[in-house]
Amino acid sequence: MNIQAQPQSISSSPLANARPRTAAARPTLLCLSHLRWGFVYQRPQHVMSRLRHSYDVVFFEEPVFGSVALHLDVSSPVRGVHVLVPHLPHGLSPQQITAAQRELLDGYLARQPLSELLLWYLTPMSLVFTDHLQAQVTVFDCMDELSAFLGAPPELIDNERRLMARADVVFTGGYSLWEAKRRQHGNAHAMPSSVDxxxxxxxxxxxxxxxxxxxxxxxxxxxxxxxxxxxxxxxxxxxxxxxxxxxxxxxxxxxxxxxxxxxxxxxxxxxxxxxxxxxxxxxxxxxxxxxxxxxxxxxxxxxxxxxxxxxxxxxxxxxxxxxxxxxxxxxxxxxxxxxxxxxxxxxxxxxxxxxxxxxxxxxxxxxxKGMSWDATCNAMKEQVECFRSR
CATH class of the missing domain: 3.40.50.2000 (Glycogen Phosphorylase B;)
Structure with a gap:
């Protein structure tokens, strides 16, 4: 990648010329996460480990910065889940960071036999390098009020507003958060984290x-x-x-x-x-x-x-x-x-x-009584499938 490139210089979405669907191909669920798969095992891992039985899960993490050349690490911690970690050199501007993530993700998706793309956002900040992707369903899984956390970027609120406008369905990590988000989205559902x-x-x-x-x-x-x-x-x-x-x-x-x-x-x-x-x-x-x-x-x-x-x-x-x-x-x-x-x-x-x-x-x-991650994930999947069938 030319590190001086700006986001608009990146080629159009790899889905712009979508491949014909095949009966054997499963939808790709691209989960855009601010949490690392190998960090504390919590809601993202529970949900994606179950949804992998229905979709090919791609878990895209925040970048790691170092002196190494721009590249994408791909691993599979569990069958059906591929974890992508972008490695970027130090010293990039915010625009260059966005461009680099977009290029790495687009390149990966272009190499996959995609039949259908589902977007699952855990953080609105990922919207800046994915807003060009055409998805059959867009989900915002709002685990927490991230803007209230220590060190939250100031642009997070604006990005969340944009994501709310694009999302087909919004899930919240609890009922009090749902009470706040349902005023911002007409299809918000409380999906409290559950238990194994x-x-x-x-x-x-x-x-x-x-x-x-x-x-x-x-x-x-x-x-x-x-x-x-x-x-x-x-x-x-x-x-x-x-x-x-x-x-x-x-x-x-x-x-x-x-x-x-x-x-x-x-x-x-x-x-x-x-x-x-x-x-x-x-x-x-x-x-x-x-x-x-x-x-x-x-x-x-x-x-x-x-x-x-x-x-x-x-x-x-x-x-x-x-x-x-x-x-x-x-x-x-x-x-x-x-x-x-x-x-x-x-x-x-x-x-x-x-x-x-x-x-x-x-x-x-x-x-x-009645609590399980299976039940929570089934309820989430039902919402996703409602939009896939339209």
Whole structure:
């Protein structure tokens, strides 16, 4: 590629002269993601791993910048899913970055036996290098209010407005977010993130202790997930300070915040990121699961997947009053809502008692009845197929 090229110099869409459809060819579902497939296993991986049975999934990630020449890494972490990572040299202007991504993606699509293209946006920012593509269906899977996150680009709001105008269907990661987006799109549907009950239910069977958790005492209060600006650092610090006999186990990568800002007490244990497959083994060794989310703009519309995952593992949950948690689980006997440190400590004491009395599983199962990623993905696919059949 000529690095000086501007976006308009890129050739037209590889779908402009679409190939004839064949009975054997499946639609290509191009998922445009701000999250990496190999990062925390969450909604995108759950959804795409299921939709691959109906579509050929291409998962296009944000670029990696380095000193290497412009190229596209292609891998297949699971059959039916191809992950594309654009590698771009340092020093490109925003216009050149857009042009480079467009050229790499167009080149890849031109080499595929495409019969039909479906676009699935996880971020509106991808629209700048894909707005020329002609798709049978365009989906905006709005997981979170990304404009409220730390470091969100200022142009994100305008790009979301443009994407809303183009999308055939909008899915939201929770009900509170749906209440906001349904005013912006006439075909918005709440599709809260779900749970793989069988995967996490293994934690109820008393799995072998992971080596880095085995030496930690009890009772254990655990959290797994991304530790970022949504994490209430002060609340966790106060919990650990006031209750030194409680062991706080924190699992997950630290992103967008300074690790030095995290509380350091002898009873707080940072175990780092773990794979999705490892999580039930850690959860199996906890008495209480925590959701210490800060109450700020970045958490206003979140619908944490951790709530049903913790419950599926047989662990009572203590959460700050995140709106979707309160509305969905506020009546569950093993999910307790607490706003400040004193209330959180009291809630943990109640959760420890609930764990000890052996009735957590029954209450958790009642709260999880009917939930599954399969059901969520089937509902999403139904919407997509409605537009494909038109």
């Amino acid at each position: 009950i069988e995967h996490f239910a293994a934690a109820r069977e008393g799995l072998p202790e992971p080596a880095d958790q085995a030496s930690i005492g009890h009772p254990r209060l655990g959290f797994f997930g991304v530790i970022d600006e949504r994490f209430d650092i002060e609340l966790v610090a106060e919990l650990a300070r006031q209750q030194p006999q409680w062991q706080v186990v924190l699992i997950g990568p630290v992103v967008k915040i300074d690790p030095a800002s995290l509380p350091r007490y002898a009873n707080i244990h940072y175990l780092g990121a773990k794979s999705y497959a490892q999580l039930p083994a850690y959860l199996s060794g906890w008495e209480v699961a925590l959701m210490p989310f800060a109450l700020n703009a970045s958490t206003r519309y979140i619908s944490p997947t951790k709530t049903p995952e913790y419950l599926a593992g047989g662990c009572p949950v203590v959460s700050t009053p995140i709106r979707d948690v309160v509305s969905r689980y506020g009546d569950c006997a093993v999910v307790t809502i607490a706003e400040d440190a004193p209330a959180f400590i009291e809630a943990v004491e109640c959760a420890l008692a609930a764990k000890a009395d052996g009735h957590v599983a029954a209450h958790a199962d009642a709260a999880l």
